[in-house]
Amino acid sequence: MKIxxxxxxxxxxxxxxxxxxxxxxxxxxxxNVLELVSxxxxxxxxxxxxxxxxxxxxxxxxxxxxxxxxxxxxxxxxDLVEGVGDGLDRSHTMHTPxxxxxxxxxxxxxxxxxxxxxxxxxxxxxxxCDLLGTRVRDAVEFSAYPFYKHAGGGGxxxxxxxxxxxxxxxxxxxxxxxxxxxxxxxxxxxxxKGGVLDPEVEIETIKQLKQAFPDCPARIDPNSAWTxxxxxxxxxxxxxxxxxxxxxxxxxxxxxxxxxxxxxLLALGIDTPLASNVAVTAFQHMPESIRNDxxxxxxxxxHFWGGMRQVQQLGxxxxxxxxxxxxxxxxxxxxxxxxxxxxxxxxxxxxxxxxTHYPWQSADxxxxxxxxxxxxxxxxIPDKGGLGVELDYDQVARLxxxxxxxxxxxxxxxxxxxxxxxxxxTRKLPRW
Amino acid sequence: MKIxxxxxxxxxxxxxxxxxxxxxxxxxxxxNVLELVSxxxxxxxxxxxxxxxxxxxxxxxxxxxxxxxxxxxxxxxxDLVEGVGDGLDRSHTMHTPxxxxxxxxxxxxxxxxxxxxxxxxxxxxxxxCDLLGTRVRDAVEFSAYPFYKHAGGGGxxxxxxxxxxxxxxxxxxxxxxxxxxxxxxxxxxxxxKGGVLDPEVEIETIKQLKQAFPDCPARIDPNSAWTxxxxxxxxxxxxxxxxxxxxxxxxxxxxxxxxxxxxxLLALGIDTPLASNVAVTAFQHMPESIRNDxxxxxxxxxHFWGGMRQVQQLGxxxxxxxxxxxxxxxxxxxxxxxxxxxxxxxxxxxxxxxxTHYPWQSADxxxxxxxxxxxxxxxxIPDKGGLGVELDYDQVARLxxxxxxxxxxxxxxxxxxxxxxxxxxTRKLPRW
Numbered sequence: 001m002k003i004x005x006x007x008x009x010x011x012x013x014x015x016x017x018x019x020x021x022x023x024x025x026x027x028x029x030x031x032n033v034l035e036l037v038s039x040x041x042x043x044x045x046x047x048x049x050x051x052x053x054x055x056x057x058x059x060x061x062x063x064x065x066x067x068x069x070x071x072x073x074x075x076x077x078x079d080l081v082e083g084v085g086d087g088l089d090r091s092h093t094m095h096t097p098x099x100x101x102x103x104x105x106x107x108x109x110x111x112x113x114x115x116x117x118x119x120x121x122x123x124x125x126x127x128x129c130d131l132l133g134t135r136v137r138d139a140v141e142f143s144a145y146p147f148y149k150h151a152g153g154g155g156x157x158x159x160x161x162x163x164x165x166x167x168x169x170x171x172x173x174x175x176x177x178x179x180x181x182x183x184x185x186x187x188x189x190x191x192x193k194g195g196v197l198d199p200e201v202e203i204e205t206i207k208q209l210k211q212a213f214p215d216c217p218a219r220i221d222p223n224s225a226w227t228x229x230x231x232x233x234x235x236x237x238x239x240x241x242x243x244x245x246x247x248x249x250x251x252x253x254x255x256x257x258x259x260x261x262x263x264x265l266l267a268l269g270i271d272t273p274l275a276s277n278v279a280v281t282a283f284q285h286m287p288e289s290i291r292n293d294x295x296x297x298x299x300x301x302x303h304f305w306g307g308m309r310q311v312q313q314l315g316x317x318x319x320x321x322x323x324x325x326x327x328x329x330x331x332x333x334x335x336x337x338x339x340x341x342x343x344x345x346x347x348x349x350x351x352x353x354x355x356t357h358y359p360w361q362s363a364d365x366x367x368x369x370x371x372x373x374x375x376x377x378x379x380x381i382p383d384k385g386g387l388g389v390e391l392d393y394d395q396v397a398r399l400x401x402x403x404x405x406x407x408x409x410x411x412x413x414x415x416x417x418x419x420x421x422x423x424x425x426t427r428k429l430p431r432w
Numbered sequence: 433m434k435i436x437x438x439x440x441x442x443x444x445x446x447x448x449x450x451x452x453x454x455x456x457x458x459x460x461x462x463x464n465v466l467e468l469v470s471x472x473x474x475x476x477x478x479x480x481x482x483x484x485x486x487x488x489x490x491x492x493x494x495x496x497x498x499x500x501x502x503x504x505x506x507x508x509x510x511d512l513v514e515g516v517g518d519g520l521d522r523s524h525t526m527h528t529p530x531x532x533x534x535x536x537x538x539x540x541x542x543x544x545x546x547x548x549x550x551x552x553x554x555x556x557x558x559x560x561c562d563l564l565g566t567r568v569r570d571a572v573e574f575s576a577y578p579f580y581k582h583a584g585g586g587g588x589x590x591x592x593x594x595x596x597x598x599x600x601x602x603x604x605x606x607x608x609x610x611x612x613x614x615x616x617x618x619x620x621x622x623x624x625k626g627g628v629l630d631p632e633v634e635i636e637t638i639k640q641l642k643q644a645f646p647d648c649p650a651r652i653d654p655n656s657a658w659t660x661x662x663x664x665x666x667x668x669x670x671x672x673x674x675x676x677x678x679x680x681x682x683x684x685x686x687x688x689x690x691x692x693x694x695x696x697l698l699a700l701g702i703d704t705p706l707a708s709n710v711a712v713t714a715f716q717h718m719p720e721s722i723r724n725d726x727x728x729x730x731x732x733x734x735h736f737w738g739g740m741r742q743v744q745q746l747g748x749x750x751x752x753x754x755x756x757x758x759x760x761x762x763x764x765x766x767x768x769x770x771x772x773x774x775x776x777x778x779x780x781x782x783x784x785x786x787x788t789h790y791p792w793q794s795a796d797x798x799x800x801x802x803x804x805x806x807x808x809x810x811x812x813i814p815d816k817g818g819l820g821v822e823l824d825y826d827q828v829a830r831l832x833x834x835x836x837x838x839x840x841x842x843x844x845x846x847x848x849x850x851x852x853x854x855x856x857x858t859r860k861l862p863r864w
Contacts, residue, residue: 069562071558071562071563072562072567074565074566075561075562075565075566075567075568075778076567078566078568078780082751082780113565124556126503129507130501130503130504130507131503131563131565133506133507133563133741134506134507134510134741135504135507136507136510283748283751283752284752286752286753287722287752287753287754290719309565309566309744310748312741312745313744313745313748313749314748316715316742316745316746316748316749317745317748317749317752319514319715320715320716320718320719320749321718321719322719346507348510348514
């Protein structure tokens with residue numbers, strides 16, 4: 001099935017002022033959407049990181065993509081996945097996902113692989129998870145993903161939106177936020193983004209969440225904001241709250257930091273698993289992480305681990321070493337949500353409810369027919385070929401035009417933090 | 433694509449009296465061929481281990497297979513691959529491949545996966561390696577696989593065959609054997625089956641092989657026949673001969689034995705890689721093997737590692753830990769050869785020429801049109817859907833009838849050794 005055209009759409013979507021240790025989300029999240037068109041006019045789609053660089057990386061491959069067979073292309077481009085990022089590079093600690101030079105070409109590969117699989121699936125009537133070959137679940141569970149946030153729902157100027165959550169900078173408002181999310185989406189597990197307020201406040205936030213939702217596994221992710229000592233202190237304070245399906249995600253920076261936290265907690269008889277999508281972001285990090293027992297739950301993400309099949313391979317690797325698997329998310333629309341759902345459905349070792357930012361990007365959508373349904377906290381695999389969704393080209397055009405009008409060309413949470421919160425703010429690791 | 437029928441053919445094929453540390457090959461190798469028939473009459477095929485037990489294991493799954501969708505079945509049967517053989521079980525050292533209880537259900541799964549992929553490939557016109565998704569080579573290189581052997585080409589009674597190699601129980605006759613194989617098939621690399629004669633004779637055999645074919649990487653595989661001390665002695669004696677693309681395969685038994693050999697050789701400044709398909713036969717062996725640097729080359733085999741996708745996953749795991757990958761073989765026909773070729777084509781980390789017994793099973797074939805071509809030592813991926821081969825049903829019927837007439841129901845090299853060479857022979861590890 002020959003590919004005769006590729007199109008890249010750089011989009012901007014309203015994104016609320018969410019806080020994390022990286023800083024503050026800009027009023028727009030950026031996404032690129034890739035279309036691969038077959039000679040018989042079928043279109044395969046993928047959604048990936050936004051801004052000019054990912055778009056240019058895709059466009060630079062045009063000569064290798066156009067004219068290729070969709071069934072062969074994922075093999076022909078394996079050089080983008082294999083042999084990159086040799087050696088251990090810790091530079092990623094300071095990068096937001098999608099900005100890590102270590103996985104630049106695997107990110108590009110992933111978008112092309114996803115679009116090829118969608119194209120093949122649409123042509124054959126086969127869901128992507130069945131092309132991947134080991135669908136072990138028909139619906140995939142996602143977690144509520146509460147953030148500390150300022151008021152508003154993203155956008156700026158005349159395009160500024162409100163959201164129903166308002167400002168949430170206290171434990172109580174986070175509990176309210178989660179309750180609203182649970183009501184709307186039926187989420188069960190809770191993944192809480194920390195690294196923003198004093199650890200004592202964040203401890204109190206988790207405690208209040210567990211009081212409000214005692215049966216729901218809870219996780220906290222401060223994105224490396226803490227020292228080893230603080231991490232252990234939090235682990236001790238939240239020993240009970242993070243048990244029974246919860247975990248402590250990237251409390252301290254780097255494989256060494258994580259290993260030290262693990263050792264410190266185990267010495268105190270606390271075996272809360274440590275999860276990571278910052279200390280461990282690529283296959284080449286796994287040997288050292290395993291040797292040092294640094295990470296007990298890896299957060300996969302097909303967007304930056306080199307695609308869906310690489311995530312399946314990561315799953316097997318983790319399973320072999322007794323490591324659990326969860327799924328990382330970034331701000332995204334419905335095409336990414338469906339891709340995440342398909343790869344999760346076809347990855348046996350994925351045993352945690354996945355992360356998703358999707359409820360935060362609710363102001364805009366490019367999927368024909370509107371937002372992908374999350375019901376009972378789950379996204380179902382549609383009984384359709386490919387990812388199971390098509391593009392709404394009016395919305396693509398609107399968001400592409402929006403992209404041309406805004407000044408943002410890459411994610412920069414620090415700049416946004418300086419602009420709206422503190423002109424002197426610098427991302428500092430560890431902060432506490 | 434609904435599967436409406438499954439058929440299992442138990443076959444016997446003439447097999448020459450090859451020697452190994454397991455004993456002596458019986459006059460017939462046993463194979464089972466699986467057919468999965470779709471509602472539109474397309475037939476997907478696979479070849480697997482022979483005899484009654486593998487056939488019964490497949491037949492026992494009939495209710496889960498018939499009525500299932502070929503695209504879904506590999507997901508629905510994942511329980512056969514996942515969660516089996518937990519814990520480290522070393523019992524496999526004494527078992528021939530295909531008899532190891534540790535991978536009984538992954539073996540069954542593999543045959544079904546292969547037949548599903550062939551069925552899907554034939555229905556869509558897509559080669560299996562492109563269904564697997566990462567074809568990185570269009571032809572796969574195999575090695576010459578010399579064995580010490582007695583005279584004859586297999587079969588017995590009125591069905592007894594001759595072969596052109598005759599008796600080969602000396603270094604000189606092995607060199608002659610390899611020369612004939614190279615002439616016929618164009619093989620480059622040499623994988624020599626040892627563990628049969630005194631190690632001094634086997635050392636001399638490799639030395640003569642390297643004198644005759646100095647540019648061809650050489651390996652020796654005594655199937656765990658040696659003590660750690662003997663293994664180190666051989667490693668020292670063949671330091672130069674096994675360098676440059678060669679390896680020492682399963683010299684001593686078990687992960688501990690292999691690790692001790694490795695340590696001993698490294699202490700002498702010899703870094704000849706150790707390969708294994710005996711000490712390491714399943715994912716659950718990998719952590720201990722890696723921790724102890726026991727094996728530097730894993731021999732994959734989709735027939736017993738749980739199928740083609742599991743081999744791809746094994747490849748990534750090995751690559752991640754800096755372990756090389758080669759491919760194991762057992763006595764087989766053309767359907768297995770094609771399956772091995774497809775999975776090898778779609779496994780980037782497979783960097784050694786693969787093993788194949790195929791030249792030894794040259795008296796019989798079930799592939800329509802006759803034997804699969806090995807040219808320049810390579811098997812090419814056909815430009816056809818699925819595995820690229822169909823069954824010759826006359827030959828299937830002939831070999832199935834033969835199966836009903838012979839007394840052999842499972843491979844037993846020890847019994848054959850007692851019958852023809854030494855009534856008191858027992859497989860003893862280590863022997864030297």
